[in-house]
Amino acid sequence: NAGVTQTPKFRVLKTGQSMTLLCAQDMNHEYMYWYRQDPGMGLRLIHYSVGEGTTAKGEVPDGYNVSRLKKQNFLLGLESAAPSQTSVYFCASSFSGDKNIQYFGAGTRLSVL
């Protein structure tokens, strides 16, 4: 009964380092999303995917890349981390259309020094 699983849960990076956040869902959802949440702010969409092999930019895509090679996985990459990318990152997935409730992973807390 895993739902949406994010790894890692915590990470500290130095400016300029790279890393990949992994999101995996076992609910056969078509859609997957990456958000960031900063103190006092709502969730902001970074990138999303409506199916295997497809990705699209959200509200704040700069500095991030994504890939969805398998339906169940959605990867978020930071090529050259910056302190402005210090945030909590949430992955979510959903069905399409009117069955579109989003389910979230537990989040990844990232600090860039």
Next chain:
Amino acid sequence: RKEVEQDPGPFNVPEGATVAFNCTYSNSASQSFFWYRQDCRKEPKLLMSVYSSGNEDGRFTAQLNRASQYISLLIRDSKLSDSATYLCVVNIYNFNKFYFGSGTKLNVKP
């Protein structure tokens, strides 16, 4: 203008009180509406979907007013465990995106 706007609060209420939150959305093409709950440093979790006819789940009642483009959440008989941030969310199918409000913080005090 933000797609979804909420009063950030905090709403500080005593146990047993009734509290109401409102949320407005800007896109009249919005098709699905939700309230999510987020506890401190945790992921958002679905509280309830919001239907045009209004719906109730125990102590929680949600209403949708499409003409005025607002959504409301009413919590009756507040419990300490209701303390959280409540997120208003709308979805437009064709855009494949969910739009989140910044949340309303509720503190229920003994």
